[in-house]
Amino acid sequence: MAHLDDFEGLTPAWCPGCGNFAIKKAFKEAMVELGLEPHQITIVSGIGQSGKFPHYVRCNTFNGLHGRTLPVATGLRLANHGMPVLAFAGDGDCYGEGGNHLIHAMRRNISVKLFVHDNQIYGLTKGQASPTTAEGTVMKIQPFGVQSEPLNPLALAVALDCSFVARGFAGDGDHLKGLIKEAMDHRGFSLLDILQPCVTFNKVNTYDWYKTRCYHIEPDYNPENRVQAFEKALEFGDRIPIGILYRNHRHTYEDGIPMIKETPLVKQPFDLSAMKGILEEFY
Amino acid sequence: MKKQLMSGNAALGEAAVLSGCTCYFGYPITPQNELTEYMAKRMPEVPGGTFIQSESEIAAINMVLGASVAGARAMTSSSSPGMSLKQEGISYLAADELPAVIINMVRGGPGMGNISPAQSDYLQATRGGGHGDYRTIVLAPSSVQELADAVPVAFDLADSYRNPVIILGDGMLGQMMEPVSFDHIRQEKVYPKDYILTGAKGRPARKIHSLLFDTKLEEEHNWKLFRKYKGMEQNEVRFETFLVDDAEMVVIAYGTSARIAKGAIRRLRQENLKVGLIRPITLWPFPTNIIRETATRVKDFFVFEMSTGQLIEDVRLALEGRGHIHFYGRPGGVIPTPVELFRIVSRHYYQSQQVKK
Ligand SMILES: Cc1ncc(C[n+]2csc(CCOP(=O)(O)OP(=O)(O)O)c2C)c(N)n1
Ligand SMILES: [Mg+2]
Numbered sequence: 177m178a179h180l181d182d183f184e185g186l187t188p189a190w191c192p193g194c195g196n197f198a199i200k201k202a203f204k205e206a207m208v209e210l211g212l213e214p215h216q217i218t219i220v221s222g223i224g225q226s227g228k229f230p231h232y233v234r235c236n237t238f239n240g241l242h243g244r245t246l247p248v249a250t251g252l253r254l255a256n257h258g259m260p261v262l263a264f265a266g267d268g269d270c271y272g273e274g275g276n277h278l279i280h281a282m283r284r285n286i287s288v289k290l291f292v293h294d295n296q297i298y299g300l301t302k303g304q305a306s307p308t309t310a311e312g313t314v315m316k317i318q319p320f321g322v323q324s325e326p327l328n329p330l331a332l333a334v335a336l337d338c339s340f341v342a343r344g345f346a347g348d349g350d351h352l353k354g355l356i357k358e359a360m361d362h363r364g365f366s367l368l369d370i371l372q373p374c375v376t377f378n379k380v381n382t383y384d385w386y387k388t389r390c391y392h393i394e395p396d397y398n399p400e401n402r403v404q405a406f407e408k409a410l411e412f413g414d415r416i417p418i419g420i421l422y423r424n425h426r427h428t429y430e431d432g433i434p435m436i437k438e439t440p441l442v443k444q445p446f447d448l449s450a451m452k453g454i455l456e457e458f459y
Numbered sequence: 460m461k462k463q464l465m466s467g468n469a470a471l472g473e474a475a476v477l478s479g480c481t482c483y484f485g486y487p488i489t490p491q492n493e494l495t496e497y498m499a500k501r502m503p504e505v506p507g508g509t510f511i512q513s514e515s516e517i518a519a520i521n522m523v524l525g526a527s528v529a530g531a532r533a534m535t536s537s538s539s540p541g542m543s544l545k546q547e548g549i550s551y552l553a554a555d556e557l558p559a560v561i562i563n564m565v566r567g568g569p570g571m572g573n574i575s576p577a578q579s580d581y582l583q584a585t586r587g588g589g590h591g592d593y594r595t596i597v598l599a600p601s602s603v604q605e606l607a608d609a610v611p612v613a614f615d616l617a618d619s620y621r622n623p624v625i626i627l628g629d630g631m632l633g634q635m636m637e638p639v640s641f642d643h644i645r646q647e648k649v650y651p652k653d654y655i656l657t658g659a660k661g662r663p664a665r666k667i668h669s670l671l672f673d674t675k676l677e678e679e680h681n682w683k684l685f686r687k688y689k690g691m692e693q694n695e696v697r698f699e700t701f702l703v704d705d706a707e708m709v710v711i712a713y714g715t716s717a718r719i720a721k722g723a724i725r726r727l728r729q730e731n732l733k734v735g736l737i738r739p740i741t742l743w744p745f746p747t748n749i750i751r752e753t754a755t756r757v758k759d760f761f762v763f764e765m766s767t768g769q770l771i772e773d774v775r776l777a778l779e780g781r782g783h784i785h786f787y788g789r790p791g792g793v794i795p796t797p798v799e800l801f802r803i804v805s806r807h808y809y810q811s812q813q814v815k816k
């Protein structure tokens with residue numbers, strides 16, 4: 177059994193009070209409670225304050241290019257679907273730069289667990305609007321306010337029949353831990369959007385702002401009703417639902433590939449003699 | 460000449476506005492964010508001015524394509540990783556013979572690298588960068604004033620050749636503040652844009668595309684572009700020489716490296732070491748002839764750049780075996796100091812004198 181400390185990585189260079197600390201804590205607890213050890217999991221991240229996440233925890237890490245988290249995670253997962261592959265991305269990273277990849281990862285239903293540190297801002301580049309920044313918000317390069325409607329990642333996900341759609345809040349650690357565990361346990365692609373206050377650059381979406389709005393989704397809510405889930409996903413204003421919004425049981429992308437059904441690709445023997453017939457035919 | 464203290468990134472922005480740039484599209488990336496910030500604030504003050512923070516660099520360069528097709532002076536900027544993403548659009552601009560100005564404030568690479576100044580995108584910039592047989596004019600300023608000066612030149616070159624023009628700076632030039640004047644920037648020349656999409660009433664429709672299935676047509680298009688690039692090579696080479704007349708060793712460096720080299724050369728001169736500088740201002744077309752001419756008199760050339768050796772390839776091609784090339788490069792975002800370069804160059808200088816004796 178692993179202990180919390182086993183998942184400890186480098187000392188974070190996040191600002192004091194950053195919502196990322198709570199995500200890190202919830203993540204470590206979830207891994208320990210799931211009985212996972214650091215060597216058993218791989219985290220892929222992009223670029224951003226969120227992208228630094230796997231540096232600050234112990235695990236197999238691939239920190240790639242801005243926006244390209246999901247294609248890399250897809251490749252990893254197809255080569256070794258015996259290993260849990262987690263993707264940590266920012267709202268800019270995976271709803272902006274890599275938005276196209278998100279759409280296709282959800283379509284494919286590859287079993288990658290995507291955790292989005294959604295601080296409604298570009299943190300690392302010091303405070304530009306992100307795709308989830310509210311319309312009208314004045315930011316560093318939006319001096320007259322954001323002119324586009326914000327992206328609603330959860331409505332997008334439900335519309336695309338994403339197989340697991342949830343929202344957590346960094347200010348509600350235990351609840352977040354539960355959602356991380358659910359996302360991990362789900363078969364198929366999981367999107368967990370985590371509201372994460374950026375205390376330095378986002379002066380609008382503060383802890384208080386989220387606290388007064390976030391509520392736990394009612395216990396009698398049925399996350400398997402897609403139309404109802406879409407309605408729930410549209411709720412983002414005075415009240416923000418947190419919990420599992422939608423879940424289905426579509427077959428995964430890995431399930432559909434007969435060659436890796438029994439054994440992950442990396443565990444299969446490398447046997448040149450299997451090529452013998454083909455070689456003989458052509459030479 | 461009223462001067463103001465400005466960062467290189469902001470100076471690029473103001474110079475672009477004064478050069479008639481009405482469309483700027485950008486995506487945040489350090490160390491060029493101040494340019495995007497400047498344009499966000501300044502563009503709304505410009506008649507017809509448009510600013511967009513795009514969803515990605517690929518979107519930004521393609522927005523530039525669209526604005527250029529419609530006849531506007533359009534610009535985008537980024538730093539190394541973002542510049543890689545823009546290459547598909549730059550290739551397309553070149554193929555379609557569309558003007559645009561693209562700024563790259565280079566940072567340490569490859570991959571994600573870091574946000575410190577570097578010169579490691581030289582080959583990407585000077586060899587086209589994207590796919591296909593094409594070239595872009597590449598300007599390499601070395602001070603905040605020169606950044607501002609390069610912008611109107613870049614827009615004029617882009618319009619007169621109908622070709623994308625790159626300004627290659629780096630994180631240091633972008634971030635540092637120096638006094639700068641914009642008094643000289645005037646939009647005098649008018650370019651007849653008889654190729655843009657303005658509506659086809661009363662004339663045949665214009666179709667802008669680079670899809671040429673017929674290989675003969677594609678070949679002819681490539682030769683046409685080639686002839687244009689030959690014209691650039693003949694007419695657009697720009698460089699600066701510094702203390703070259705009596706030099707026994709000539710440093711070749713551009714941009715930030717050239718500034719550092721000048722500092723080193725001043726020290727070397729105090730010690731009576733006869734060292735000069737040739738500074739390419741256009742990296743493409745490359746100032747081959749001045750280097751070749753200098754080689755009739757000087758045997759020792761010293762290439763200095765903030766990379767493991769990219770500019771050196773062009774120097775080698777220029778010299779074609781005449782003369783001896785010395786090299787000092789530091790990659791990864793490290794900025795060598797003038798004192799450091801002074802020590803290295805003087806060592807090489809004395810050693811080659813020993814050989815000559
Ligand atoms: C190709 C490329 N474009 C731009 C950048 C600059 N960049 C670094 S992080 C980032 C976005 C950060 O925002 P987000 O993804 O929301 O992460 P956060 O820092 O808020 O966690 C950007 C644009 C980059 N590194 N690479
Ligand atoms: Mg963010």
